[in-house]
Amino acid sequence: MTASRRRHARSPAVAPLDDDDLLSEILVRLPPQPSSLPRASLVCKRWRRLVSDPAFCRRFRLRHRRSAPLLGFFDIFCNISFIPTLEAPNRIPPGRFSLQLDHGDGDFMSLGCRHRLVLIYLTKRLQILAWDPVTADQHRLAIPPAVVACASKTPVNGAVLRAAGDVQHF
Helix, strand or coil: CCHHHHHHHHCCCCCHHHCHHHHHHHHCCCCCCCCHHHHHHCCCHHHHHHHCCHHHHHHHHHHHCCCCCCCEEEECCCCCEEEECCCCCCCCCHHHHCCCCCHHHCCEEEEEEECCEEEEEECCCCEEEEEECCCCEEEEEECCHHHHHHHCCCCCCCCCCCCCCCCCCC
């Protein structure tokens, strides 16, 4: 027996999927559907540990950022209701992204949606509402008095600006 064969005969055989790095490379190539990672996490504790690791999640998002599926859209003519576009098991229930307004908010008008935020003009309160449907966070901004004075004569419009990758500030 040659020295090379003796070395391989003594070392235990390692199955390719026993290597976390290799398995992670395979898992990061799963399709970017909402059900992909939860389903993979159900295989075993090791897979769950890998797909829930923050570094893996960053790599998964970076790899699929240009091919992310359209989960749905907001119908601004029907109380800003969420209309899902995917079929089961990837379908997001419409109630998952429902807007909860206060009773005194009255009429509102959607100004747009960008960078995971929906911008809404609350006409009765003279406020702009920045709403994150994923976390349900709401930030209200008072409209400056100079704009309020012209609001009845001029259409109100707005846009969301965010730094790349920043989900905290807008």
